[in-house]
Amino acid sequence: MPAVYRVVLTAAAVICVAAALAIPGYYETTTLWYKTGVDKAMLIAGQYCGLTALMLVYLQVLLAIRGDAMSAIFGAANLIRYHRINGAFVALAAVSHALLVLVPEGIANLPLGKKFWPEMVGAAVLFFIVLLAVSSYFRNRLHIPFAIWRALHRPAGYGVLLLATVHVLFVSESFEKTGPRLLIGALFLSVAALWGVKHYRSVRNNKPSSPQ
Amino acid sequence: MKTKHLVPLLILFLSIVLGASTLFAGARSWELDKAHGNIYFSVDHIFSKIRGKFEDFTLALNFDPADLAGSSFLFTIEVESINTGIPKRDKHLLSEDFFDAAKFPQIVFESTSITDAGDSLYEVAGTLTIKGKTYDLTLPFKLEGVKEHPAKKGTEVAGFNGSIMFDRLAHGVGNGKFYEMGIVGKDVDIFVSLEVLAEQ
Numbered sequence: 001m002p003a004v005y006r007v008v009l010t011a012a013a014v015i016c017v018a019a020a021l022a023i024p025g026y027y028e029t030t031t032l033w034y035k036t037g038v039d040k041a042m043l044i045a046g047q048y049c050g051l052t053a054l055m056l057v058y059l060q061v062l063l064a065i066r067g068d069a070m071s072a073i074f075g076a077a078n079l080i081r082y083h084r085i086n087g088a089f090v091a092l093a094a095v096s097h098a099l100l101v102l103v104p105e106g107i108a109n110l111p112l113g114k115k116f117w118p119e120m121v122g123a124a125v126l127f128f129i130v131l132l133a134v135s136s137y138f139r140n141r142l143h144i145p146f147a148i149w150r151a152l153h154r155p156a157g158y159g160v161l162l163l164a165t166v167h168v169l170f171v172s173e174s175f176e177k178t179g180p181r182l183l184i185g186a187l188f189l190s191v192a193a194l195w196g197v198k199h200y201r202s203v204r205n206n207k208p209s210s211p212q
Numbered sequence: 213m214k215t216k217h218l219v220p221l222l223i224l225f226l227s228i229v230l231g232a233s234t235l236f237a238g239a240r241s242w243e244l245d246k247a248h249g250n251i252y253f254s255v256d257h258i259f260s261k262i263r264g265k266f267e268d269f270t271l272a273l274n275f276d277p278a279d280l281a282g283s284s285f286l287f288t289i290e291v292e293s294i295n296t297g298i299p300k301r302d303k304h305l306l307s308e309d310f311f312d313a314a315k316f317p318q319i320v321f322e323s324t325s326i327t328d329a330g331d332s333l334y335e336v337a338g339t340l341t342i343k344g345k346t347y348d349l350t351l352p353f354k355l356e357g358v359k360e361h362p363a364k365k366g367t368e369v370a371g372f373n374g375s376i377m378f379d380r381l382a383h384g385v386g387n388g389k390f391y392e393m394g395i396v397g398k399d400v401d402i403f404v405s406l407e408v409l410a411e412q
Contacts, residue, residue, distance in 0.1 A: 031300055034309075034390070108314030109307050115299040 039104035046100030053093035091133035239276035242408035256397030268293035
């Protein structure tokens, strides 16, 4: 029976990712109209990398929550392993996204300042994602005590979940349309609700929400 | 040196200093009222007009209609301050496709001569430095008037308005790609509207 659930859940995740990745093609940004050749290709690739990163962040939080049902279906040890692997892909997609969208506009022409606040939020998200990945993969080499690492890793991770969503919803006019807003909003609220339920149960039972 | 020689020497010195400062003072100096000084532009986008402005610029102005030889305009525009109301479009305008603001952060217009064209119109000839190249350019400014500032006693306000048609491609603002695609026009209407202040 868990095998069926595994297939169903994996298929649901793939459908969500596919739906999100369809957004830049279906709701094309006007920025693309003014790009040609390599610049246009890079910008399109950058958009896909960005949305992939967001979907992987949602998945990352689900893997971190490790609800009872998920643990029963996939196995707690597997979920931890997937979480580590997925973290590397999140960092890779986020860094690729930043490079692919910034290079066509010129690295010296960075979107800085108040009127570019969604891009600045994106820069903060990228910083935290890289920090989370580096501090996790090199925790031993960096001599970071586990308790301190975990105390910082969790809030930073949930911060990334929130800020990445804000970044995506406000950085591109593709997300000014109802469909894309609803999709991203629904995915974010679903993940946040699952985290809320898990957190509530942990507090009620007075135990850590996801023992390592 | 005796004290009796000191006084005449001091008078002579002050006479020279004051005389020289009067001689080289040039025309009256005016200060830009930043809240009421604007550099607007308008350019075609396919069928519509896109309007924008440069929000950060300075003006060093010496002006006296009776002393045009001693009058001068010096505009320094911060390219980063361009605002068309859409941040992403502003960013595109700052990119290499148009202003390349990272390499050329300022546009400077410095007058070389001012001619009275009659009917309060002044032809301000000078050099425009944009994207590292310098071009001759004449800005026609109409002096709208000079009077005591209605809101600030003891201060005079003068007003200038002027507009020109600016061929952006002839001045290196863009390589013609978007013009050839029929998207962005090459002729830019520039409208400069200024209020300047001076002590009475």
